[in-house]
Amino acid sequence: MGNDAITPREKDFSQWYLDVIKVAELADHSPVRGCMVIRPNGYAIWEKIQAGLDRRIKETGHQNAYFPLFIPESFLKKEAQHVEGFSPELAVVTIGGGKTLEEPLVVRPTSETIIYSMFSKWVNSYRDLPLLINQWANVVRWEMRTRLFLRTTEFLWQEGHTCHTTEAEAEEEVLRILDLYADFVENEMAVPVLRGLKSDNERFAGALRTWSIEAMMQDGKALQAGTSHNLGQNFSVPFNVRYQDQQSQMQYAWMTSWGVSTRLVGALIMAHSDDAGLICPPRLAPLGAVIVPIWSSDEDKAAVLPMAQTIADALRPFTGVKVDDREQMRPGSKYAEWEQRGIPIRIEVGPKDVAKAQCVMVRRDTRKKEFVPIDGIANAVRAEHEQMQRDLFQRALDFRTTHTREIDTWDEFVAWCGAAQGFGLAHWCGDSGCEAKVKEETKVTIRNRPIEYVQGTKKAEPGRCIKCNGASAYPVYWGIAY
RNA sequence: CGGGGUGUAGCGCAGCCUGGUAGCGCGCCUGCUUUGGGUGCAGGAUGUCGGAGGUUCGAAUCCUCUCACCCCGACCA
Known part of the structure; x- marks a missing residue:
């Protein structure tokens, strides 16, 4: 254990970031260049991100659907800027079933083209609008230089695609989503973001306007955490997404697309963690608390373990809990390990605590210890979670302000x-x-x-x-x- | 893709210059011990030395190629 050294953040930020990912067991490099394996601890965080976003996306009237991984090459070419923007990073399948394909299939770098080819079938009348679709998918972009979570050849994301009757309505959608992203990232991930409009140089290939949320990492660099594009009619024209308006006139739809990716996990790591490992905000932590029972004799153990279970039961209704009752491992080692993994709250229960009907509650970010009566443990943890969530956000905000x-x-x-x-x-x-x-x-x-x-x-x-x-x-x- | 660096046990490294068939710490397994911040002792297992070719009686070590990762640039969520 003592050897899972994390490079100090001050010394080498990049290496620190990779070390945190390693010791927290979030991800691993795959045998394929530029690709990553998301390990259970990392995937659990992604699942929390998915859950929080999915709920918000559905609450704003969107429905999930799924479109194919393969896109006919010709589709990409229908929008000039789009293909120009993406062609350098495409993976293309030319052989299927041992035969050369009539038309090469692009592995989606994003799904505008394949989705809008379907939208053109589904949209006929103004009554069909707005059409509000989201998909959770993997996409592939052949990047030159990759970093775990931040930029990998294949990554997971959510991409929303919508059609509207007017440009104003499309813009409204784009901004609604921008706010939705900001709300999620700030309130669930405790990472403050700047909402704003991208310059033309950084606009999405094929968009009229691209809005983004930008977060500051602990090294002072900016991370684009989410984007929301007003596509205007740039795609509805080539893909013929048209509807008849109330005057029976044919009109091209106004469209939007928007997405956030597994990159958010990287943002989470770089925004909060420290030299002891990951720090995960309580609302995003798959495990909100870990309980470490301490004993030195069988009698103690017999008293301590049930107490640990009692505490776990009290917490389970509102957060993930684990009782770390591994026999041969000493408490200190367990503390260090759970700190590396970023569990927000650690609870220590030993014989002395059992005698006093209390336990020790320790916060991951501050490591402040506090004695808490057992019968008030659920409220104490809940309150500490909320406080920690606020503190993490505030600390990140202060950092951004001073930088x-x-x-x-x-x-x-x-x-x-x-x-x-x-x-x-x-x-x-x-x-x-x-x-x-x-x-x-x-x-x-x-x-x-x-x-x-x-x-x-x-x-x-x-x-x-x-x-x-x-x-x-x-x-x-x-x-x-x- | 250009410049620089690194690849030796799960992790971190030594050995390479001056070729002789692999070692250290941590982790892991067994037993005892210990348990309120990374226990102690004893025993044990693990490597095709990133991969492929070459030079040589013999290659972790020398040469060529190749792959991966890290840093810096060009590109990107």
């Missing part, structure tokens, strides 16, 4: 890039060329344009583009992205 700087001049910007820790809030004229130049010179890109400014709920703050000094209505978020 966000307003920057006015290019010199200042360059100096800030040297340190490159966190987000810079700086003006931008709106020109792609300026953004490209900045990226070339500093590796920093625009994360997004704050939704408050884009929508005008926050008053414009005119300024000068840090790169070209051109006019700018409001500052945007800059940062180094994962």
